[in-house]
Amino acid sequence: MERLICLVIGYAFGLIETGFIYGKIKHTDIRQHGSGNAGTTNVLRTFGAKGGAVTFIGDFLKAVLAVVLVGFIFREQPIELVKMYQMYAALGAVLGHDFPFYMGFKGGKGIASSAGGLMVVDPLGTCVTLVGFVLIVALSKYVSLGSICAAVIMTIAHILSGQLLGTYGAPGQPMVENYAIMIFMAALAIYRHRANIGRLIKGQENKLSFGKKKHEETGGEEQDQ
Numbered sequence: 001m002e003r004l005i006c007l008v009i010g011y012a013f014g015l016i017e018t019g020f021i022y023g024k025i026k027h028t029d030i031r032q033h034g035s036g037n038a039g040t041t042n043v044l045r046t047f048g049a050k051g052g053a054v055t056f057i058g059d060f061l062k063a064v065l066a067v068v069l070v071g072f073i074f075r076e077q078p079i080e081l082v083k084m085y086q087m088y089a090a091l092g093a094v095l096g097h098d099f100p101f102y103m104g105f106k107g108g109k110g111i112a113s114s115a116g117g118l119m120v121v122d123p124l125g126t127c128v129t130l131v132g133f134v135l136i137v138a139l140s141k142y143v144s145l146g147s148i149c150a151a152v153i154m155t156i157a158h159i160l161s162g163q164l165l166g167t168y169g170a171p172g173q174p175m176v177e178n179y180a181i182m183i184f185m186a187a188l189a190i191y192r193h194r195a196n197i198g199r200l201i202k203g204q205e206n207k208l209s210f211g212k213k214k215h216e217e218t219g220g221e222e223q224d225q
Contacts (some may be wrong), residue, residue, distance in 0.1 A: 006088035013066035014096020018058030019043040039108030056072035056112045063093035063116030080169030087181040090117025109192040111147045140209035144196035151186040158182045
């Protein structure tokens with residue numbers, strides 16, 4: 001029952017679709033522009049750096065709040081249980097973001113929300129992952145490649161943090177579930193980028209650009225290929 005409660009709490013916070021809300025403030029349905037995705041990258045390409053930053057921060061913080069709330073609710077429990085419950089909340093936030101019921105279960109790809117939730121559970125591993133993400137994007141100019149690699153890096157860092165640093169408490173069933181959730185979140189993130197992977201292989205993926213906003217240049221008609 002505790003696991004389900006944590007999933008529901010996370011899902012409820014995940015339903016706060018920052019990109020969708022930002023678009024509505026701009027009198028635009030972000031789903032009708034670019035890739036149709038409600039995440040940071042599409043908002044960045046549609047509205048520019050400010051919109052992208054607002055979306056990333058909002059999606060990051062909603063997962064932080066969900067995980068912190070669960071940690072507070074179960075604060076009297078052993079650390080291994082608290083960490084496990086927080087991982088369920090992080091997963092719930094990602095599921096809410098990726099599959100919001102009021103948007104036909106078509107949301108974002110969960111990278112910012114994953115980072116927010118995991119930052120509370122494993123700050124060191126998440127910081128290492130964010131550095132890796134920034135470096136990969138800076139060198140390749142592909143946000144999707146950075147996101148895919150970040151999912152792999154975070155999984156490795158998360159497990160190493162537990163095994164070497166004891167971040168999640170004593171070994172046992174809670175730690176096994178903790179790792180299983182991390183692996184599932186990483187697999188989900190990669191799966192949500194399956195179209196990007198195909199374009200990367202074909203050399204057709206868009207590179208990150210900080211030029212003029214596409215929404216202004218094309219009236220929002222250009223598609224994120």
